[in-house]
Amino acid sequence: MKYSxxxxxxxxxxxxxxxxxAGTQYELRVDGLACPFCAxxxxxxxxxxxxxxxxxxxxxxxxxIVTTAAGKTFTEDELKTLLNDAGFTLKRMTEKSL
Amino acid sequence: MSRIRWMSVGVAITILTALxxxxxxxxxSPQEPPYQLVKTWGGKGADPGRFNxxxxxxxxxxxxxxxxxxxxxxxxxxxxxxxxxxxxxxGKAHGQLGRPMNLTVARxxxxxxxxxxxxxxVYTLDGRFLREIGQAGSGPGQFDAPGGVAVAxxxxxxxxxxxxxxxxxxxxxxxxxxxxxxxxxxxxFGGKLGYPTDVALAPTGTLFIADGYNDRVLAYDxxxxxxxxxxxxxxxxxxxxxxxxxxxxxxxxxWFATVTSIxxxxxxxxxxxxxxxDRVQKFTPDGEFLNxxxxxxxxxxxxxxxxxxxxxxxxxxxxxxxxQIQKWRRNEQDR
Numbered sequence: 001m002k003y004s005x006x007x008x009x010x011x012x013x014x015x016x017x018x019x020x021x022a023g024t025q026y027e028l029r030v031d032g033l034a035c036p037f038c039a040x041x042x043x044x045x046x047x048x049x050x051x052x053x054x055x056x057x058x059x060x061x062x063x064x065i066v067t068t069a070a071g072k073t074f075t076e077d078e079l080k081t082l083l084n085d086a087g088f089t090l091k092r093m094t095e096k097s098l
Numbered sequence: 099m100s101r102i103r104w105m106s107v108g109v110a111i112t113i114l115t116a117l118x119x120x121x122x123x124x125x126x127s128p129q130e131p132p133y134q135l136v137k138t139w140g141g142k143g144a145d146p147g148r149f150n151x152x153x154x155x156x157x158x159x160x161x162x163x164x165x166x167x168x169x170x171x172x173x174x175x176x177x178x179x180x181x182x183x184x185x186x187x188x189g190k191a192h193g194q195l196g197r198p199m200n201l202t203v204a205r206x207x208x209x210x211x212x213x214x215x216x217x218x219x220v221y222t223l224d225g226r227f228l229r230e231i232g233q234a235g236s237g238p239g240q241f242d243a244p245g246g247v248a249v250a251x252x253x254x255x256x257x258x259x260x261x262x263x264x265x266x267x268x269x270x271x272x273x274x275x276x277x278x279x280x281x282x283x284x285x286x287f288g289g290k291l292g293y294p295t296d297v298a299l300a301p302t303g304t305l306f307i308a309d310g311y312n313d314r315v316l317a318y319d320x321x322x323x324x325x326x327x328x329x330x331x332x333x334x335x336x337x338x339x340x341x342x343x344x345x346x347x348x349x350x351x352x353w354f355a356t357v358t359s360i361x362x363x364x365x366x367x368x369x370x371x372x373x374x375x376d377r378v379q380k381f382t383p384d385g386e387f388l389n390x391x392x393x394x395x396x397x398x399x400x401x402x403x404x405x406x407x408x409x410x411x412x413x414x415x416x417x418x419x420x421x422q423i424q425k426w427r428r429n430e431q432d433r
Contacts, residue, residue: 034374044213059399087311
């Protein structure tokens, strides 16, 4: 019984650690992304933000895909502010842990 | 009843005539024969002669300089598109490139607006780094995403400072002289700009500003001014782009849908990259529409982001959608 509890605890801690170690991916839908002056502007804002590992722009679908490092998360308001600074409005977003 | 009917017809004819007159006024016909696409070169890739998002072009003598933006390099070709050399590498250090945008050759040097690194990089024409002008910020002499640069004969530079919503005039050492636009405020009136993307300087002393998201071109006179300070009057002499040049975009002749590049040709005419309309438009220095040409885009990716003109009147266009360069000519050249 004692060993079982230790095993369960260790497994739970392992999963929690893995969850914490992985970052988050945000898929942001914005309009008017076809112009590189706009797309590069968004990329530049995110790249200069601490904890952002990568930014991919999908021009055809108007998507900005932001991947963060472990422990770094954004609130929706923070993302809206970043996009507003780049001259855009966030239409919708999805978020998933990696 | 009949009288009312005739009055209605009269009103309708008047309205249609007014609309027709307005349309011909705001959508003029071409004033010269059409341009023909001579050739294209490039295609997506990182090998020499290929591009990953070309965003700037300049011509000097018999060479064409291209900002190969995502490859973080400048590539050089002859006027027929044969590869000659490349220089630059990705990074944030002196001589390295973030995202090179519109280019200018002046005084035997290549000036590169670096959108990511917030400065103007200056190279020799064979690719040796010389110096940079400016740094990141919104103060005098600082930039936030410079999109294009023009250089006067005395070395003074004019920089389209995209996110700072202004065009800065700096002396050759980078010292602030003056600006057009209100720092970090967009607008159509009150001397404000809306995301300026590029500038061009005519030998006559006119500064043309591509007022990007305001869908218009502004022309300022740099002659005259204060003889003691050397600062020109810099007064607005004309503007164009849709009705009253007040940020009304459209696909018709003389209208724009985001202006991303501007240059002055050998005869003083002004060439403008009209990004979302997938074309270059050509105007007299006073803004009279002359011609338009381009390759259609697919609706989401667009084919004309930057433009330059060679001494023989050939027009080179950076085609962002297809990662290539277009070369256009008229049979009867604008020499």
